[in-house]
Amino acid sequence: MTVIPAPRGPALRLLAAPLALLCLLLLPGRATATDTPFARGIALLAAKDFQSKGRAIDLLAESNDPRARPILTALLAGRLFHVRKTGALVLAEKDGRTYRISDALSGAVAGTVKKRALRKVTINNRLR
Secondary structure, X not given: OOXXXXXXXXXXXXXXXXXXXXXXXXHHHOOOHHHOHHHHHHHHOOOOOHHXXXXXXXXXXXXXXXXXXXXHHHHHHOOEEEEOOOOOEEEEEEEOOEEEEEEOOOOOEEEEEEHHHEEEOOOOOOOO
């Protein structure tokens, strides 16, 4: 089998620089899922400060995303949590000594966990 050597030299370097520049110019124009108000609001709910959580609530309310209403309702009722290990946002219902959880974004049932596996998304009276 004959091995063909890769092209080297100034010609390859001259071609590589414009291609790299073109790739960099194209990146900022791409929209990602985190560019939506809903996604930014969900991300801000993980913040510890109430100012960020207030901004998260505003973004979720303005998003017109149908998933926002159950999340905001659970937040107000004290049933919105983050899973400590993964950081996933979940809705939780107390069931004896455990909590039944479901994914806040998809609504999929995620099982049952002990309270210590969860971290409550807290709000203050001003946010209520």
